[in-house]
Amino acid sequence: MSEPPAVAHAPSRYLTIKHAQALFEMAPESLSAEQRQRVDEIVARQRAIEQRVLASPEAQQVRVTEATIDAGVAEVMSRFSTEADFVCTLAAQGLTLATLREELARDIKVEAVLEAVSASLPAVTRQDVEIFYRLHADRFQTPERRTVRHILITINDTLSGNDRSAARARIDQIRATCSKDPEQFANQALRHSECPTAMQGGLLGPVPRGQLFPTLDAALFTMRVGELSAVLESPMGFHILRCDHIHPGGRIPLAKVQDKIHAQIQGTRRANHQRAWLKQLLHKR
Structure with missing residues (x-):
């Protein structure tokens, strides 16, 4: 299946709405001038990063399927009580279902590239988990x-x-x-x-x-x-x-927290690796 087309690098209404909600829990048109400036700065920065990520060699190996986008649209739609409310809200915010799919395709591909970048990291071992448990003993004490x-x-x-x-x-x-x-x-x-x-x-x-x-x-x-x-x-x-x-009170046994520790180590390593890759990518000429 061919990859859906990406949107142009124009100001993103979708990202503006997304960040206005995330930062201020408001629609863009309800923001103050200062709030809108903050949102616009974040959107511009994200668009610049996305452009570099999607132009990277790693991005050429990543494909986003229609089924994945369908799932993304379904997740957004699930936030509304009816499909009519969903469509009306899109229209009120200057979006159509087609442009929403394009924006979601872009978001999903960027995330997929970042996951691919960190896919080669070594697996977290039992020893890694045990060392973390010993070094952070205070985190596993119950009062x-x-x-x-x-x-x-x-x-x-x-x-x-x-x-x-x-x-x-x-x-x-x-x-x-x-x-x-x-x-x-x-x-x-x-x-x-x-x-x-x-x-x-x-x-x-x-x-x-x-x-x-x-x-x-x-x-x-x-x-x-x-x-x-x-x-x-x-x-x-x-x-x-x-x-x-x-x-x-006492120390929580390792057996009860090892899965959580494993996930935390893995998540931290992945995030650090992705940040390092992005930093290198953004400083390339």
Whole structure:
């Protein structure tokens, strides 16, 4: 199958729309003069790079099929609720389906050339992964977390039953009930807690240090499993905590992260190689 024709090296409406959305989440016509200048500079730079990439010897070995472009058009179209919306939006932005296909063909070919340039890189080995894991040990440490439930009674002097003294009396009574029967905590949370977590029996889930208000955080990380806290106060009001489980911190085993490390090394090598190739290409006379 023959390769689709590339667009001329004229200002690209497609790239202008693409970068206006990426940078400012706006249509080009809504940009300020300063924003439009920034977008135009990026588009001009990208067009210049594309021109050099597509004129390179490596580009002569790359072919973009109609099926690949069809997939690109389908991906763009999937962002719209109907095909009519898609066509109307293209028209509003000064594009037709034909010009969109041309622009996508150009984008896809540039990406394909860059992939081809880095295709000869050596494979990432098990040793590479293990060395990365050892050299970046701090990245693979998990902090201690504690699964906690809480009951909240808010303080609001303008609301009957929630002034400070009434709120304190209510939370004290709830705590007394929970102290007698710890299994009542979830039920008491459901009945009395003024936090959305009441519907889950007060469950906040596993939390690391520093996620809760300081008074709550300090208490939680001194508690034993199953222990009930004293009544604690935060800017939200009065709380009772119960520690359900302690998840110790530690190092994540290599087996659990080796695929992620492999992908990161591979991606970094590919990006560095492509940047070096582009730099050399752009400095050629």
